[in-house]
Every structure is written in C-alpha cells, then in structure tokens.
Amino acid sequence: MTWLSVMFVLGQAGPPVLVSEVIDPTAKSLRVEIVAGIPTSNSRERAMADVLGPAIVRGTIAYPRANLLGATSRGGQILVVRAAADHLRIGFSLAPRDFDLAVQLSDELIREALLSDESTQRVLDEHPFRSRSAWAMAWFPGSGEARLLNPADVKFAYRRTFAPGNVSIAIGGNFIAGEFRRRLGERFEHWRPVQAVNPRSRFQLEPPVKADESFRGNGSLVALDGPVVPVVGAVTTEASVRPTLPLASLAVAMMGLGKSSAAYETLREALGQSYRQEAALVPHAGGVRPVLAWVSTQPDVETARQALLKRIEAWTDEDMNLARAKLSQFADLAIPLSPWLFNSERPLTNSLEDRTFIQAYWRMKTGRAWTTPDTASVTLDAVRSFATEWIRDAQPRVIKGR
Amino acid sequence: MAWLPALGLALLMATPPQDSPRLRTLLANGTAILVERFAGARVLTVQVFAGARGVQETPETHGHRHLLEHLILRGKRGDLDRRLERLGIFFTGRTHRDALQLEFIGRPTQLDAMLSAVQELLEAPSFDEATVTRELAVMREEFALVPDHQRLSRTAWQAAYGVSGLDPFGTEESIARATPAGLRVLHASMFHPGNVVVVIAGDVEIQATTAKVRPIVEDRESDVELPAMPTREGKGSREEAPDAFGEARGAIATGLGDSTAATLCAAYGIAAWIENAYVTYTPSATGGLVIVGRTDANNALGSVIEELTEGDEALMFAPAKELAKGWLREQLTSPTSAASLRGLLMVQSAGLRPETLLEAVDRVGWTEFRQAIARFKQDQAAIAVGTRR
Incomplete structure (x- = not known):
C-alpha cells in the first residue's frame, strides 16, 4: 500500500488550524481526526478532559445529536472521543464521497458544539461512576476529580481548548491533495478567539482533592515509568544529551514488545509473575514517556527489577536488531507491535484511522509531520544505558485492583 | 445449522x-x-x-x-x-x-x-x-x-x-x-x-x-467419526456477574440469516446511541449472541435500551445499517481480518460466507430492525449485570 502524507499550515502567522492530509489511493473511506492540545497535569484538568469530548459530541448547532450520529456513521465506524495526557481527540469516518461533509463537520465540532446545560449535565452526572481498567491506569495515570464541575466550566473549557492555534486536523483518504487545506482555509481564514467568560466556579477556585486511583479488577498493576523524552528537542538537537525518540522507541521495543522482549522473558517466563506485560511510549505533557507495566496476583517488584536489569545488561546486537525488525514490521505489516499507545485498548497500527490520527497529533505536538523514528544510529550501549536508568530509577506505581 | x-x-x-x-x-x-x-x-x-x-x-x-x-x-x-x-x-x-x-x-x-x-x-x-x-x-x-x-x-x-x-x-x-x-x-x-x-x-x-x-x-486420516455440532437452544434471562463492573445485553443470533443481520444492525445502532458502548459478536452457526455492553459505568445501558422510543429507533436505523456494513466490509479489506472471519465461518460450516451476512444487512427493513431492537429489551435479552462496586 502506498500513501503520501502532505502537511499544510493555514495562514501565515499564528496559524489558526494545523492541517494534515494523508492521501491513500486505496482507502475505502474518509477519516477525519481532530486533535486539540489540552493540559491534564492534575486531577481537575483530567476530569475536564474526560467530560469535554463526550459533551462536544452530544451535538452541534447544525448537527444535533442524532444527525451527528447519522453523519459520522457513513464511514462504517462509530465516532471516537478520547482524552490523554496532552490532547483531546475526536475521530470519525465518512463515505469517500462525503468530502464536503468532512469539512463541515470538522468546523461544526471545533466551533459550534451545542453544549446545552442539560446534555452536559448528563455527561457530568455519569463521570463519577466511570471505571478505568488496569491498563488505562498503567498508560494514562491519574483519575479525574470532577467534584463541583458544572456546565459553565465545560463551556469555558471548550472555548479555551478549541481556540486558534491549538487545533490540528488531519484527513485521510483518496482525494485531491491540497483540497482539504483549501476548503478549511476558506472556513477558518478569519477565525479569531472567542471571548469566553470564565465562570470562576468553585471547581476552579477550590483546591482539588485526591481522586480515586484504583481500578476494578483482580491482581495488582505494577508500572515503572521511565524518563520523559522531549520530542521536539530530540528531533532538532543532535548534540543533545537528552534521550532521543529513536533511542526510547528501541528501548521500549527491546523491553516489552513481543515474546522476545526482556519483560516477556523475565516477568512471564522466568519469574511467572504475569500473563501480560508490555512496554509502551505514551503521551506526556513534556514529550512522551516510556512505561513498563504488568498485572500480577503476586507482584514482587524488586525481584522483577533485578531480573530485568540483569537481562538488560545481557542485551546483544542480535536483540537490538530483532527489536528494529519488530518496529519495521509494525510500520509495514500492521502487526500490533507498535511502541506507541494512544488508547488503552491497542497500540498504534498502520490503519487509515491511526495514520491519520498520528499526523494530526504529531503536528499538534511538535509542529512537524510524523515520521517513524529512525533507529539506525542508536548504539547498544546507549539503549542499555537508557533502559537501565529507566528500570533502576523508576518509582514503582503499584495499584491494587478492587 | x-x-x-x-x-x-x-x-x-x-x-x-x-x-x-x-x-x-x-x-x-x-x-x-x-x-x-x-x-x-x-x-x-x-x-x-x-x-x-x-x-x-x-x-x-x-x-x-x-x-x-x-x-x-x-x-x-x-x-x-x-x-x-x-x-x-x-x-x-x-x-x-x-x-x-x-x-x-x-x-x-x-x-x-x-x-x-x-x-x-x-x-x-x-x-x-x-x-x-x-x-x-x-x-x-x-x-x-x-x-x-x-x-x-x-x-x-x-x-x-x-x-x-x-x-x-x-x-x-x-x-x-x-x-x-x-x-x-x-x-x-x-x-x-x-x-x-x-x-x-x-x-x-x-x-x-x-x-x-x-x-x-491431505494425508492426515482418522478412524474416528466426528459428531455433528449440537445446536444451542437459547433464551432470554438475567444473571448477575459478581466479578464484573458494567452491564451487557445479548440477543440470540444463530447463523447468518436475516434475523442475525437485523440483530447486528440493532446492536450497532444501540452502541452508537449510548456513549462508550461496545458490540461483541462472534458468528456462530449453532447458536450465538450479539452483545452490546458498557464497562465504564454501571446502570447506564439497560435503562436507555428500555426507554428507546420509536422516534429514537427511527433515528438509529440508517446509521445502524451503515455501521454494521462498515464493520463487515472492514473485516474483508485486510488479509488478516478477512482470513479470520472466513476461517471461523468455514470451520463451522463449509457454506458459510461473510457476504451472506453483508447481503442480509442490506435487506434489513424497518420492521425487522424494530423487532431486533426488541431482542435487547429485558423480556427477550440475555442480560448480565455486573455487581462489582
């Protein structure tokens, strides 16, 4: 399959919307991904991110809920709304002929969400009862504390989040290159920030309380968080002593992707501590972060840590080359061995949906087009050193299921 | 079958x-x-x-x-x-x-x-x-x-x-x-x-x-005669799942005929209607379930299904068919998912093909759709209610 990614920026200074096009002549549908930068550094912001997306997709001015449902089902997939540590994502598929609708719906969702008090309150009412899985806790730590949050706060957050300069849109499919850019350009040419009244509610003014961090399930989750990898600096500063994205990708692949990984060999095969153990690069406000996680009925973190360090020390060029092969398989063959995780259910794949999303996300995150990190120049010593620091220094998060 | x-x-x-x-x-x-x-x-x-x-x-x-x-x-x-x-x-x-x-x-x-x-x-x-x-x-x-x-x-x-x-x-x-x-x-x-x-x-x-x-x-042989796969006889019922959080409702679906197609459409319609709901369906020739569930909240699925009005169902009808067709077409576009679906059907009965279900989805009419929605209501559905808190 051949596909071409083309990136455009609307406007000259301070582009109101970042636009990416993923041209795929074999695509059977259109895919639209809207990504907005959002801070989720505390439980309050996390709660806001959790409710904002679902509140938006309750309907827009021209597309009340049922119409939005009807329109976004034409590509055969249910509309997706997800919040992570640094972004809010809305994705939907349309029929190939629905190019005009893609433009219109993008605009509607970004600027014209209804956010009626009644529908937003329903989203808020459900929030305290939401449950998160162990894996969601592993990759996206921190629960939202929505106490005192009200519809006015959500409206304010919508205006603040979906503001010029903070939104990235990508469209994937088989269409004329540049057409989506032109059409969105016409729509957003004069987009200016909307003055939103900050309700300064008790939600904003009172200090947040600690949210519930447990998950419903058996066993305990163990997560070892690695150092945050600054994605922009890593790409632009070769001489930087900070860990780079290629280095972190390779380390994650060697640590926890597949059955030849350090985690599989030690945690499952040697120690019998877990059935499922995975490493991933997950979004973080400061870049991306490697995380190793497993669920165990009898977790013994220090034994696991020592075994992992021993395995890392024994890594060879063969291990590294195998990890490189895995990374290339993910990109080429849609094998679910990607180190990238943007939702708790599955890693990034090379589906049209995911290729479109990663372009929108990466553009929002770095200002650049996404390309798979080239690990060719990463040395075995470097990857050993990075992985050793990660596992040795991590403060384990051990969360017991209930 | x-x-x-x-x-x-x-x-x-x-x-x-x-x-x-x-x-x-x-x-x-x-x-x-x-x-x-x-x-x-x-x-x-x-x-x-x-x-x-x-x-x-x-x-x-x-x-x-x-x-x-x-x-x-x-x-x-x-x-x-x-x-x-x-x-x-x-x-x-x-x-x-x-x-x-x-x-x-x-x-x-x-x-x-x-x-x-x-x-x-x-x-x-x-x-x-x-x-x-x-x-x-x-x-x-x-x-x-x-x-x-x-x-x-x-x-x-x-x-x-x-x-x-x-x-x-x-x-x-x-x-x-x-x-x-x-x-x-x-x-x-x-x-x-x-x-x-x-x-x-x-x-x-x-x-x-x-x-x-x-x-x-082709040279593998066995003296043992394989028995036929018995057909499962299903019924609507309700059970608690003490080790689970959330709620799921299953509608009985056997084979790949019109009834199963309508049930699949209904499941997708409901899943799209209810935020964060999912559909689980593994085709079965001998008795299966099309399941709609929600695991991020308790008590937020069944009540909505019970309260669906004819107007709601009318709004769901066209999107539901598109989503069901979309799922099936998606399965057939890549070698891995196509092989998975075709193999799972063939191993149950040599004549089962996903295209049969796709054609049946195309034929689903308003009456069949409403009947299928009813299969997810409490008097017909197999209901699992998680009681974990």
Missing part, C-alpha cells in the same frame, strides 16, 4: 471472476483450504482453525482447549512462538466457543516458514507434567486479567445457553484437572482432519499456494 458432512471427494470451487480471487478446496479427509489473493498486500497470513465438533466445553473439560492453545503456541521444543518472532513472524492463538484459531502473520516470502510451523502444530504433541504445570501458573495470572467485557459476556452466555454456553476460557479449578494424556487426546480430536480449516490470505498465487498446503494436510 449443523456442520456439513465432509465430502468424499476433493472439490474445487473458484469464485466468479468479478469477485475477489479465492479458491476453496475441500479435501477427501474433510480438511478445507481457502486461499485468498490480496494483490499488493505486504502482509501474508496463514490461519489454522480447529473446530469444536466433538470437543465442546463441558463442566469437566472447561478451558482445556484454552490450555491446549497455550501449549500449542510453544510448539514441540517449547519455543515456537519465540522462534517465529525471531524470524519476523507474529504467531498468536485464540480459543473461541466454536473453534481454536492459530494465526501467523508475516511477509509473503515467509510462507514456507509458516507452513512448516503449521505442520509442527498438526503433529501429535508430547507434553510433560512440568510443562503443563508451568503453563497453569501463567494461566492463573491470565485469569486475574480477565476484563469486564469478557466477564459480562461469559455471564450473558450463561444466562442464554446455560452449560452449552460455557466460555472457552475455563477456570483455575477446571484447567487444573487437565493431564498430559488427556491433552494429547484432545489434540487428536480437535485436529481431526474434518475439524481443520487452513486459510491463507495475502499477495499469493492461489493455485500454487493451495498446492503447497495440500501435502501438509
């Missing part, structure tokens, strides 16, 4: 030229081979299906097929999955109620390596006690990981079908009863020639590829 008896002769059926190029071969010993060509695909998949005829789950053998799946993935030397990964071949397995599925994914140039592994899997295994014991320990950790949607699904099946709806996962107690000797017998039954389907999908030449598979499977 019962499994069709194996034909006594090799039967070649090429698809019409306007359809995607596929070749289905039914061998004299009952094994079926399907090769589908996806021109230009960079991925090649080989999938082996072992039907559940004669080895359906019972309270005594509950989960033994699942344990066998674990052991099979290790191969004869105990490291097949890792050996294949080192070759760049992704190898995994799934145990469904109606079949065991083993999947290889790699590049078209790796067909021979995959087929060599298939040959290894089909040969009688030799498990020792220590290997089985070690795998049981891994499975105990797997039991701790069972997600809510799976727990709810298990309960919904139990509500609908009782013992004949036992999940293939098993329990710690039931799999602990498995012995190496029993597992060898189970392997022989599961991989009885009449229970085996091999599907290959990718950018391959279909005749030549079929010819490569034949020698691996």
